[in-house]
Amino acid sequence: MNETPSPHGTWTPQGETRPRVSDDAVIGAIATVYDPEIPVNIYELGLIYAIEIGEDGAVKVEMTLTAPGCPSAQELPQQVQEAVLAVDGVTGCEVDVVWDPPWEPSRMSDDARLALNMF
Numbered sequence: 495m496n497e498t499p500s501p502h503g504t505w506t507p508q509g510e511t512r513p514r515v516s517d518d519a520v521i522g523a524i525a526t527v528y529d530p531e532i533p534v535n536i537y538e539l540g541l542i543y544a545i546e547i548g549e550d551g552a553v554k555v556e557m558t559l560t561a562p563g564c565p566s567a568q569e570l571p572q573q574v575q576e577a578v579l580a581v582d583g584v585t586g587c588e589v590d591v592v593w594d595p596p597w598e599p600s601r602m603s604d605d606a607r608l609a610l611n612m613f
Contacts (some may be wrong), residue, residue, distance in 0.1 A: 513583035514583060515553065515581060517545065519583075520553055520578055520581055520584075521537060524536065524537045524555070524578065525537040527570065527574055527577055529541075529560070529566055529570065530566055531566070532560075533609060534602075534605075534610060536557070536570065538603045538609075539560070540600075541557050541558055541570075541597060541601075542556075543556045543558060543592060551584050551585035552586040552587070553578050553584055554587075554588045554590070555589045556590050557589060557590070557591060557592070558591065560597050561597075572589075574587075574589050575588075575589045
């Protein structure tokens with residue numbers, strides 16, 4: 495019988511284990527972050543390039559911004575880090591801002607395109 499790993503911590507004779515951090519939980523947290531100039535969350539905008547979750551609960555996020563001169567360049571990565579750190583089981587979060595490949599509107603989800611009337 496195959497058992498699905500529990501997202502919750504469990505107790506073992508060695509002590510309590512950490513809850514397993516899921517991709518969906520991290521994506522859900524990131525989706526609460528919005529660019530203040532655009533009424534769509536940054537995940538749907540396509541600003542998140544990569545998410546890595548370590549066995550120890552450490553998360554690394556690679557993201558970009560819509561433009562190098564983005565006025566939110568300081569606050570958006572910090573908001574992503576804070577949102578991810580709030581996920582149960584996350585032990586740390588590193589957010590790297592990258593510029594290659596450059597962001598372009600084609601990275602947006604269909605929902606984002608619809609919200610911004612960009613079809």
